[in-house]
Amino acid sequence: MAMALALAFHGGTAAHATGSSAATAGAATSSTAFNYWVIEGYYSLFECHDRGSFGVSSGWWLSYECEYDAITDSYRLWIERPGNRVICKTDAHAYVVFGRPYFSGYEGDERNGVPTMHVSSGTRVSVGGNGIKPNTSISFKVYNADTGAEVGAVTSRTAGSNCVANETGYTLSFSSGRYLVRATYTSGNSQTTYTDHRVTFIQIS
Structure with a gap:
């Protein structure tokens, strides 16, 4: 048929x-x-x-x-x-964009592995996501990968009815070193909240 x-x-x-x-x-x-x-x-x-x-x-x-x-x-x-009453047309994922989207996977599964972005201090990137529960936002936090200390945070724009949290800018004003971006978000399809999901490493030179 x-x-x-x-x-x-x-x-x-x-x-x-x-x-x-x-x-x-x-x-x-x-x-x-x-x-x-x-x-x-x-x-x-x-x-x-x-x-x-x-x-x-x-x-x-x-x-x-x-x-x-x-x-x-x-x-x-x-x-x-196969699905039933799908709210979003993609599984939930958060990303950091610099030339291309950097993200580790969907719904917290890290299926792609955690990538590494190479930039210099002061570089401006953008953050966002797709498959996100409408009327909710993504909380991004940046950690020093060596010490585990939180060094920065930014919240995405609110996801619309299409489950897209449009990108918002963020400046990486950190000293040289290796950092890890984590995100907390709620999936529009499963309604599951993923806390501190690893998104990408950032190597600043």
Whole structure:
């Protein structure tokens, strides 16, 4: 049976939803069960197809797509999952942006590993997130990775009905060293709050 396909754009990335009728961006208002698409990770084209097809054959997800991302010069692996009354069109994740988004994974799972951003003192970055519970914000905190001392904090903008916490600027006015950014946020889909989830390391020179 042919299924209707809706394509919505959240924070510059595409999110898909499939069901018995086209889904709209943002909050779901129907009790109809919808399959939904989320970004599983970023890979080379070969790795994307290899992981995508393996996930389908293993029953981890229903289908997959590989979409080129010019910012990261890699391919987004979109995976289709079964769902019901999906609020957000992607799993929750917080990120720090400097040229590209730096984030470790979704819903606190660190599936991508914790990346490291290399910048100089005084660099201005931005912070935000997607898949965030509407009308809530993300609390970012910066720690000295060696001592564990908290050295900075910033709160994102409030997530709208599309679950996107639009980016807000933040200046890294710290001395040379290695720092860790953690985030606390609530998922729009699972309604689970993830506390002090590791987002990225920052190496300041």
